[in-house]
Amino acid sequence: MTPAASQFKKNATALTADLRHRALIRTALKKYEVVRDDKVSRFQNWQSARQSAAEIKWDAVNHLDTHLVEFARNLEARGTQVHWASNAAQAREIIIGIIQERKAHSIIKSKVMTGEEIHLNDALEKAGFEVVESDLGEYIVQLRHEAPYHFVFPAMHLTRGEISDLFSKELGTAPTDSPEELTMIARRVLRDKYITADIGISGANFGIAETGMISITENEGNARLTCALPKVHIALMGIEKILPKLEDLALFLPMLATAGAGQVMTGYNTMYGGPRQPGEADGPEAFHVVLLDNNRTQLLADAEQRDALHCIRCGGCLNVCPIYKNIGGHAYGATYQGPIGAVITPHLRGLQQWKHLSFASSLCGACTQTCPVKIDLHHHLLQSRRNAIAQKPVWWEKPLFQALAFLFNHAGLFSLGMKLGRIGQVFHPLIKNTGIDPVRAWTRSRELPKVAPQTFREWWQTRK
Amino acid sequence: MVANPKMNERENILGRIREALSLPAPIPGAHHGEPSHPVSECDAAAHIPEWLPRVGVTFEEQIALFRTNATELKADFLLLDSQEELVAKLREIAAAEGWKKVATHSHELTDDACAALGLPMVRTDNGYEARDMESCDVGISACDALIAQTGSVLVTSQSAGGRALSVLPPHHVVLARREQLIADLPSAFALLKTKYASGYPSLISFITGPSRTGDIERILVLGAHGPKKLTILCV
Numbered sequence: 001m002t003p004a005a006s007q008f009k010k011n012a013t014a015l016t017a018d019l020r021h022r023a024l025i026r027t028a029l030k031k032y033e034v035v036r037d038d039k040v041s042r043f044q045n046w047q048s049a050r051q052s053a054a055e056i057k058w059d060a061v062n063h064l065d066t067h068l069v070e071f072a073r074n075l076e077a078r079g080t081q082v083h084w085a086s087n088a089a090q091a092r093e094i095i096i097g098i099i100q101e102r103k104a105h106s107i108i109k110s111k112v113m114t115g116e117e118i119h120l121n122d123a124l125e126k127a128g129f130e131v132v133e134s135d136l137g138e139y140i141v142q143l144r145h146e147a148p149y150h151f152v153f154p155a156m157h158l159t160r161g162e163i164s165d166l167f168s169k170e171l172g173t174a175p176t177d178s179p180e181e182l183t184m185i186a187r188r189v190l191r192d193k194y195i196t197a198d199i200g201i202s203g204a205n206f207g208i209a210e211t212g213m214i215s216i217t218e219n220e221g222n223a224r225l226t227c228a229l230p231k232v233h234i235a236l237m238g239i240e241k242i243l244p245k246l247e248d249l250a251l252f253l254p255m256l257a258t259a260g261a262g263q264v265m266t267g268y269n270t271m272y273g274g275p276r277q278p279g280e281a282d283g284p285e286a287f288h289v290v291l292l293d294n295n296r297t298q299l300l301a302d303a304e305q306r307d308a309l310h311c312i313r314c315g316g317c318l319n320v321c322p323i324y325k326n327i328g329g330h331a332y333g334a335t336y337q338g339p340i341g342a343v344i345t346p347h348l349r350g351l352q353q354w355k356h357l358s359f360a361s362s363l364c365g366a367c368t369q370t371c372p373v374k375i376d377l378h379h380h381l382l383q384s385r386r387n388a389i390a391q392k393p394v395w396w397e398k399p400l401f402q403a404l405a406f407l408f409n410h411a412g413l414f415s416l417g418m419k420l421g422r423i424g425q426v427f428h429p430l431i432k433n434t435g436i437d438p439v440r441a442w443t444r445s446r447e448l449p450k451v452a453p454q455t456f457r458e459w460w461q462t463r464k
Numbered sequence: 465m466v467a468n469p470k471m472n473e474r475e476n477i478l479g480r481i482r483e484a485l486s487l488p489a490p491i492p493g494a495h496h497g498e499p500s501h502p503v504s505e506c507d508a509a510a511h512i513p514e515w516l517p518r519v520g521v522t523f524e525e526q527i528a529l530f531r532t533n534a535t536e537l538k539a540d541f542l543l544l545d546s547q548e549e550l551v552a553k554l555r556e557i558a559a560a561e562g563w564k565k566v567a568t569h570s571h572e573l574t575d576d577a578c579a580a581l582g583l584p585m586v587r588t589d590n591g592y593e594a595r596d597m598e599s600c601d602v603g604i605s606a607c608d609a610l611i612a613q614t615g616s617v618l619v620t621s622q623s624a625g626g627r628a629l630s631v632l633p634p635h636h637v638v639l640a641r642r643e644q645l646i647a648d649l650p651s652a653f654a655l656l657k658t659k660y661a662s663g664y665p666s667l668i669s670f671i672t673g674p675s676r677t678g679d680i681e682r683i684l685v686l687g688a689h690g691p692k693k694l695t696i697l698c699v
């Protein structure tokens with residue numbers, strides 16, 4: 001087993017037995033499906049909306065080269081600098097380069113999942129900069145030196161008590177059990193940061209090829225402030241975030257809101273098409289867009305699973321996943337959790353190291369059914385299992401099936417086996433769930449089914 | 465060392481993309497059984513209005529829908545009969561909330577209304593100090609449109625006094641005209657395309673309700689970073 005796999009197994013085993021943790025996830029997600037279904041029902045035709053969204057994304061991803069060229073050209077035409085990064089190291093280097101060139105020191109960040117993917121905060125801190133996350137959930141997990149627990153709700157695993165303790169310890173504030181007061185504490189601290197920060201870093205939910213804009217979806221207004229006050233705005237964006245036309249957003253903005261959090265529209269949906277333009281009151285002097293590949297082209301090359309690049313990161317598949325709901329977000333050990341994480345992580349970070357995530361599924365298909373852009377998530381998990389085995393066959397599988405075939409083809413041997421099983425099960429309780437129990441993997445958490453006192457063949461013979 | 469590493473990476477990425485795309489992908493949604501409507505490549509956008517939430521055709525229906533959406537979002541929406549009523553309403557809110565300083569920009573709707581308040585003003589038109597705006601009690605701005613379908617206010621850096629005015633002060637008051645009410649999101653994008661044909665503003669934003677967060681135990685709190693209150697006054 002690879003280190004990532006054994007870590008996952010350890011985490012999952014511990015967390016499924018942690019009832020407090022499970023109760024927390026349940027509370028956090030219990031209303032999700034109800035509010036989402038209410039908003040879905042307001043659509044005249046949600047299923048057709050999904051199909052259209054899938055088609056638009058299909059077009060975007062299957063003509064990615066032309067769309068990206070158009071996107072970059074339109075951005076550059078209005079004074080934006082576009083950078084291309086093949087991997088995480090290049091992206092970090094580009095961003096650090098921009099900051100150093102400006103002789104800047106303090107950075108405010110709104111939520112950037114691609115930033116988590118390339119470990120941007122670590123790199124910025126190592127380079128000597130001060131980085132502050134401004135999304136409330138991200139700010140909380142940053143203070144805890146933790147990774148986000150869910151890519152839409154980063155601090156979903158914490159109670160107000162824990163957050164209050166954290167703020168008391170890190171910020172010296174008085175304890176409180178009111179989410180409102182806790183939010184206001186963060187508001188006060190961060191207000192000052194927006195005003196004093198030299199650089200604002202954001203992600204991008206969509207990149208509009210036709211007009212050369214990025215679109216950011218958020219509820220808090222932190223991205224709006226991050227992109228308004230600092231002198232420089234840097235946006236880090238995965239190359240797959242492209243949409244061909246501006247009006248495509250008319251479909252994607254409400255769908256993202258509905259599928260992600262059961263909202264009609266997210267609080268702020270903002271398109272940025274350049275730095276401050278002549279005649280405008282404010283805005284950054286410079287706007288940089290960093291396009292990140294980081295193995296997305298590898299996923300693109302897998303035609304069968306290419307639709308995983310349609311993902312708009314709504315988080316819907318996490319919210320309905322029975323595995324996510326029991327083990328939570330940190331167990332995966334990956335930037336992108338849940339079903340979509342299990343599909344794309346093996347492509348982004350290596351199939352053999354991350355193939356175990358394809359088994360972190362009950363294959364119930366709830367994710368596929370929920371996905372607003374119709375990604376065939378659970379079938380992709382099966383395909384990854386197949387691909388992993390094809391790439392690196394398991395040596396004992398073939399002899400095992402040969403032995404079984406031999407057994408099934410020899411009636412005498414087969415009935416002897418059944419008899420032995422019947423005798424064996426009498427003594428099994430003596431070793432059940434100990435180190436020498438041959439079926440321990442099963443009996444650890446379940447009862448072994450009983451062998452019937454008489455097989456069908458034996459019964460058939462007595463009947464004659 | 466390559467002469468221009470930046471150009472090189474661009475070509476590398478595009479090259480990998482082109483190579484990857486030499487294999488065609490299955491048609492979208494194929495695995496879900498028959499698509500719910502015929503797949504018409506690149507024509508998907510044409511049908512968007514038919515899938516989105518329904519909006520009535522009359523002004524009354526649309527204003528009622530906008531009001532319902534705004535109420536659900538905890539925004540205040542008032543339909544007023546005249547410019548005088550709007551000024552009176554604004555003075556009433558100013559008195560009730562004890563405003564001491566106002567941030568705004570120049571526009572035919574905001575000019576008279578803000579002047580009538582008789583309060584110190586920060587105008588964004590010719591640049592401003594961020595701290596100065598931060599200390600304002602309210603940001604008063606115009607907008608491009610009100611969208612009935614979602615209860616959203618459409619603003620841009622050109623129409624609404626820049627980027628920060630609508631998010632930095634703790635209360636955002638939007639002044640709009642009845643004619644600015646539009647039905648749905650597709651019409652909002654159509655409007656943007658015609659209105660800004662000669663060049664888009666650097667920021668376009670759909671504001672849907674006051675700033676909000678659910679990051680602590682998924683409990684709704686208003687005013688996470690942006691305004692705690694959003695008031696829309698329409699004449």
Ligand code: SF4
Pocket residue numbers: 259310311312313314315316317318340367370371372373374375377
């Ligand atoms: S795979 Fe689909 S459901 Fe999951 S996050 Fe992406 S878009 Fe949402």
